[in-house]
Amino acid sequence: MLKLIVKNGYLVDPSQNLEGKFDILIENGVVKEIDKNILVPEAEIIDADGLIVSPGFVDVHVHLRDPGQTYKEDIESGSRCAVAGGFTTIVCMPNTNPPVDSPSVVKYILGKAEKLGICRVLPAGAITKGRKGKELADLYALKEAGCVAFTDDGSPVMDNSLMRRAMEIAVELDTVILDHCEDDKLAYGAVNEGEISALLGLSERDPSAEDIQIARDGILAHYTGARVHIQHLTTSFGVELIKYFKDKGVKITCEVNPNHLTFTEKEVLRSGANARVNPPLRKEEDRRKLLEAVREGFIDCFATDHAPHAPFEKELVEFASPGIIGLQTALPMALNLYREGVISLKRLVEMFTMNPARILGLPYGTLKVGSPADITIFDVNKEWVLNEETNLSKSRNTPLWGKVLKGKVIYTIKEGRVVYKDN
């Protein structure tokens, strides 16, 4: 029987309200015991002295580009990035080529990820065929094949009746609709509507484009009883809308990308196309409102929206493919919020673990006895630089390229097996 003890670490597991110095005994990939000073002579030991030990992180929003655009990323490179960032479970988005709108693509992704055995990769199926917004995909067959959620991410679902029907089916299937909220007639451009778009003469994405879709989704979730999750929230009014629907008891949740908590539209002046993302980086007042909502607990989880693109696709802001890589940088970015006193360590861990797992309705993000031993062990203060040596993505599109980051994953364990170790 394989036995492993994670010893002397500072455990933070919000799912069982546990915080303090504990050892964790793992047997056959499952958490067997949590206690002070566990002694099992035949067990292997990982010494986590001075480190934080948490349930393995869960990311509900990742682009792996596989199948179809594997020059940007593939399931293997994306999985390696994920575990280096502390994520043991990731949900991959359906905007691949072909898109995840048929059981065969779902089976391809699951098969490849399982064979690699690095990270748990769970596909989100497309809501509409080809992600074209015209006709529903066969959500029943996609769920049966293994999809854990549905979204047309990258694009909104503009047709209200289609979205309503998708939500009705999601209720039947006991699954969640994830939505990229941006009205595509209002959000057609490259950067946030404001000073920077005016200064650089760039086409715009209006924040109202996001707010309108959030309101639409909240209303439809109210009438259908569906679970709806708002992807990459960026606007201050969007925060207000989500609070309103939550107060009303609508089953609405939301995520924030650490980039939107860190940067504003001004980052485009420094980083050019590497700061181009949809929805775009917004104004300081939006960023502050998002930070306040994270602190107050209205924002449920962090999500990286890891969106790799090749350098040639990032040459000019106006024409650049939108997106920023984020699996390896999410933890240090979130730790900045902890160090600045915006959030506690417990809240940080909750937003990376228990909350995203609950949104998906999956039994991860916890170290309760009997759970899969998915564990992230990190150093709050270790400094490192994201560069050619440390980056595990095939892409490098991030404003953080070459920057010193503080906070590093030291071990990632999936089902009792070390899948990443810092060297």
Ligand code: DOR
């Ligand atoms: O910036 C983005 N990039 N936003 C999305 O919604 C899609 C993503 C991508 O696929 O590159």
